[in-house]
Amino acid sequence: MRLITAVIKPHRLDDVKTALQTFGVQGLTVTEASGFGRQHGHTEVYRGAEYRVDLVPKIRLEVVVDDDDAADVMSIITKAAHTGKIGDGKVWSVPVETIIRVRTGERGPDAL
Amino acid sequence: MRLITAVIKPHRLDDVKTALQTFGVQGLTVTEASGFGRQHGHTEVYRGAEYRVDLVPKIRLEVVVDDDDAADVMSIITKAAHTGKIGDGKVWSVPVETIIRVRTGERGPDAL
Amino acid sequence: MRLITAVIKPHRLDDVKTALQTFGVQGLTVTEASGFGRQHGHTEVYRGAEYRVDLVPKIRLEVVVDDDDAADVMSIITKAAHTGKIGDGKVWSVPVETIIRVRTGERGPDAL
Amino acid sequence: MNAAALPTQLAAPAELSAGDTAWLLVATAMVLLMTPGLALFYGGMVRAKSVLNMIMMSFSAIAVVSLVWFAFGWSLAFGDDLGGGLIGDFGQVFLHGMKPDSLTGTVPSLVFMAFQLTFAIITVALISGAIADRTKFRGWLVFCAVWVALVYVPIAHWVWGPNGWIREELGALDFAGGLVVEINSGAAGLAVALVLGPRLGFKRDPMRPHNLPLVMLGAGLLWFGWFGFNAGSALGANGLAAQSLVNTQAAACTALLGWIMVERKRDGHATTFGAASGAVAGLVAITPSCGLVDMPGAMAIGLAAGVLCSYAVGWKHKFGYDDSLDVVGVHFVGGVVGTVLIGVFAWDAVTPAGERGLLHGGGLGLLGKQIAAVLVTAAFSFAATYVIAKVIDRTIGFRASADDEMRGLDLAVHAETAYDLGSVGAASHLSSAAKAHPGPSPARAEPADRIDADED
């Protein structure tokens, strides 16, 4: 199995979720994150003092999938999260050894 | 070493933490997350407009452990997080190459 | 490629970011986290009732790097995050199979 | 309330005083604001998953109590006595006969009626603090209506109504509501808390306040409104009102300091929440006595309340009743302190009733009457409330389901979430069904029957 992690723009989450669901992914986990990268942050001003905020809000999404699906899932995410503008984010994959479904104790692909 | 990641129901965190501590785990890292899965979300209503909220609050927990402990730790978490109801979450493991304790620079199992 | 994950003290984030940037890292992803470990939490008091809060605010930082840079990046983070006091955190690395840049579809080291 | 002067005034109305009326109009608005203030004060104290329900209990109390009051509550409380000082008659149902030019003392009867209404509202709303996070909303709405009619109205009549027996027969004093508002809500809160039982996880889970700045905002609004409550009870813009205002401030301040000093000694830290609680405890304790004692007396009463209440909030952990937001610890105990100490500090240089407490040479007489009044009020309120709550619980249900309590009442009951500060919220959908309001969809016909139950 593979753990696919994607860092994307917040407003793409809905489309990414729908695309994955359509493909047949049954579950995923989402966290709020902040990204630092080529996409610059912004300036804030408080009583004349300027603040550079380097970090841009991002959504971090994790989905564990069967080895066979990994490539497909990565490209589905890439497509659904794409806007073409700087800051669209990254998708990476990491090997997973075991996964257990807490409710049933099922292991491996059955736990997905 | 292994990185065990668990996505669990928030109100199980306390028990999971206690169980791991009892087993001898010295540390872990927790993040707030939202889960999408078989467990449906809920409906919210604002001035008559309905919102489907697919995402359910979850706790995401990471703990790096020695290879020998990985299986035990996974089943401890599974047990402590179990409620038997849909949405109990997942536990998965990923191989870790190195780990460093920032304070001392220790590496590997010593850093845990 | 390697995914380096670091759990550090919040007030070290700025220095770590700067150090990584200086080294040439182009991007990274940050999440708010809570840590449980040797560093104890604190006590809070509300109308005479005491609460033990075990969890200490931490920053969780992820950066995917080329295999060659992994060791350097880990030690840069370790150095920049170091205060010498308990609770400084951990840095670990995990192998990454692929990474895609969502904007361009580039893969592997080019996607960083 | 300027209790001594009132009956006469009711009997022989004087001319309208625009100054007194101005003050009572404002005081009424100020006391009304206390209930939204209380909603925030309480709302900040509960967990984020049920803050809206907490707020909703106060706002719905405003609505339900007002309608009951207008319909018949006012008439029963302040209408002509039916005999024995026990209850008023139905002569003024739906404000029958109250025209803009009807007077009570020097102010329009309508504004006096509205001023009294705001007291009834907040008394009911206060009770909600004892049963936070676990109350069925429908049960609460019914409780508001029944309780104000069967418990508040009689006590208000006994203490302030024409011929009210606690004032006239027993001779006990209550300037602005120690018996009627504070002890009454505190005893009732205990009764309802006992009927409903503790929150799931009480004494095990931490249930710390989710938003203390909100609590402090609520405390600020309460403090402000309390000037209307206490000084407004002089029923005119005069020296007695000024004295009441000064005493109110003095007691709030000594109580605030008293509470945090105890905390510092006992727990090692003076807390913000303690400061807010102390101020409220002082305001509670000075309520019955503000127009009856001098400033040093007020200081003493406040200090006693701050110290005692800061200990009293710990009782629930010891005895195991879940008075969630400390209605007993603050309002009951503070109310008792203030009402009883009238018997010690009352001074005829201040009080229009001309009574003297122990300290000013009045002997034990007044003290005894005050204690008797406290006992009667507390016993009646506790017993009657217990029965009412029990009946509601057995019939339509008063305690939320365990499931709803776990999820949080905001989602379960109100289908709302208090805060959406992050960007993940963007990942919900506008459900198309809702846009056209087609009436309850089949799946939602029985709200209790949620298909999408989620017990976190």
Next chain:
Amino acid sequence: MNAAALPTQLAAPAELSAGDTAWLLVATAMVLLMTPGLALFYGGMVRAKSVLNMIMMSFSAIAVVSLVWFAFGWSLAFGDDLGGGLIGDFGQVFLHGMKPDSLTGTVPSLVFMAFQLTFAIITVALISGAIADRTKFRGWLVFCAVWVALVYVPIAHWVWGPNGWIREELGALDFAGGLVVEINSGAAGLAVALVLGPRLGFKRDPMRPHNLPLVMLGAGLLWFGWFGFNAGSALGANGLAAQSLVNTQAAACTALLGWIMVERKRDGHATTFGAASGAVAGLVAITPSCGLVDMPGAMAIGLAAGVLCSYAVGWKHKFGYDDSLDVVGVHFVGGVVGTVLIGVFAWDAVTPAGERGLLHGGGLGLLGKQIAAVLVTAAFSFAATYVIAKVIDRTIGFRASADDEMRGLDLAVHAETAYDLGSVGAASHLSSAAKAHPGPSPARAEPADRIDADED
């Protein structure tokens, strides 16, 4: 406003009454507080990325409208009629001739002028709810100034000014601002919403309130201030003020319950947001009628408003105009309900104008006048506002860029973020450039030209 009494009072000033003045001073402060209250009420309803912009629209309305009012708005609205009851003259520009001892009725003219100002302010601020999250700030500032001068001032003169034709010729009644404030802001809100078009993602993205406790706080402050608004309109501390206050409370309460009962039936849940909305709908509806009907009439008006408005807020989804925070559904509809029902419930035992509605045997006459006044006001307000908004949009621009709207106006327009509750915020830098205020740096010379654009 005690409209019937006023012209006479203007003509023949009596002596100053300290009581009436005290009440009007306070009422003015209370109504002024309504606009910050509205800022929070609205601010809590929008998404976290534009709450500051929402708040800023209200605060800037306070400033701009005040200056226009002091400069010439007051004079045109309440100065001597130029003929036909259409508009006042320029005799009192910059408050020329208004000394501390000038009287209007029994109060200083200055306080009456300030009281009227607070009405103008909140009317303008209300409109901002219809165009949340997408308005160019500069466009808004200009709109505030132009709209108050060209729309508010004439309507205020027609209804309340010396010889105002709606009052004098048409004979329609508006005690505290159903026409001038509620229907006016509602119709204007619709016009501006149509000119600006819907928010990006309207009907697709969820745009749920980001902070409901803030909404409830705003509702509480509005409720409090509304007593000043309505009972203050009696222009004195008297029985009429008391009646208005009581009616205000009665209508708010029935409307609150009416709204949440509809919700419970239709959607399966009684919401907190619905309770706040219902209370406001009732307050809106009782505004024109509070000094003209008796309490049971007020209850009926409130109930009608609560029920009708709870349906009306759904129209925008059906018809597709993005009245973001329901200015039409609550203020227009509520205003119409209250203004028209005067024709049914007006009762000469209460109203100083001595008019009777249908129910009290007054026939259809008053009802017809009320409907005519509603139509005229709505039509003028809508048409004039539409033109003004269109002109602003074509010239300096009224709609924010799509980019700015996506990022959120707080960052894009005000360079601020509402909340920083986490520890990541620590990872920003104090930019050294700022410390010395060297004037706009080259990179910031054209703010629209941000080098660091970020469309999330």
Next chain:
Amino acid sequence: MNAAALPTQLAAPAELSAGDTAWLLVATAMVLLMTPGLALFYGGMVRAKSVLNMIMMSFSAIAVVSLVWFAFGWSLAFGDDLGGGLIGDFGQVFLHGMKPDSLTGTVPSLVFMAFQLTFAIITVALISGAIADRTKFRGWLVFCAVWVALVYVPIAHWVWGPNGWIREELGALDFAGGLVVEINSGAAGLAVALVLGPRLGFKRDPMRPHNLPLVMLGAGLLWFGWFGFNAGSALGANGLAAQSLVNTQAAACTALLGWIMVERKRDGHATTFGAASGAVAGLVAITPSCGLVDMPGAMAIGLAAGVLCSYAVGWKHKFGYDDSLDVVGVHFVGGVVGTVLIGVFAWDAVTPAGERGLLHGGGLGLLGKQIAAVLVTAAFSFAATYVIAKVIDRTIGFRASADDEMRGLDLAVHAETAYDLGSVGAASHLSSAAKAHPGPSPARAEPADRIDADED
């Protein structure tokens, strides 16, 4: 304060006016509300880790200052002059001799005393803004008591007390507190900030406001309360109060616009925080002059304050003193602007003192007196405060430990966290030790000695 009228009034009390009393009762409550308002205004500005401490500084100031005032502060400030207009006597300690029927002018002396108290409270609370996030709580409590006694009380006596030398000898005017409240708190704030030194990370770390909606709420409450502050200082419900209210509004509005116009030009963005700051700057500047100038004069004073203060808040970055929340930039500078410009805009058609400023043909005389009074007040306040702060720092300590400052004072000092909005908070435990309140446990005997120190 209606300073010209007062001494006479004190000498020859008239009859009680219920209208004037009503107004002053309300004004007192309104000004008291300003301090909780300030708590939120300041609280929103600091980082999330010390918001409760910030709020606590204001709430504790209410308590401590009230008790000092009741005990002897009032007597020293407004009691009979001991000679030379320097200080009052001890004749009214613990309000000795002040009965409900004692009058000051047309109002009960008790309400005048309470009104003055609210001024003392907020002056002290204002200072806390200069030393946010780094003050030892015990030090602050002591400072409140000592400072109000040694600095506030004398200055209040000089300006408003019987025979006060700044008013009587020097002949300077201060209607509602430019010298006593604004310049005084501003100069004191600078002194304390210098003694305590800058926050850790000042000029390096960003320390942006953690909750701007809270700031705006605070601004709204301050604005509301300020009508009581300024118009209440007329000490009656009359034309002068109306004029003061109008001027207050005019200055707040021009200042708000002035500030954000500067920002737009200089920084490229008009900010919400700037709007709030501007409004407050205008309110500050009109405080001394509101009852002495006409409306156009008020507009000019407000505009000057808005523009100047928006620059002045940058000084701290330039000169390196850490006046954290800009007490100097807003209150000192705004206070100077308003006090000095009385010498320009004072107009005898308005002021009961019958004085004229430069613009109305009064020559340079008044201007000179105003400048002299500013210099004297600022110098005394700065010097005395510096000494007091230094002594406190050397003895019991005034600056929090670096550790506590890093962790945030909320946790370190008050053992509390402001917000708990997430679900991780569920993972704390109710510590059993606490439930029984067994007195300080050994581990907590010395709170400074926390075993669980955590320096993040």
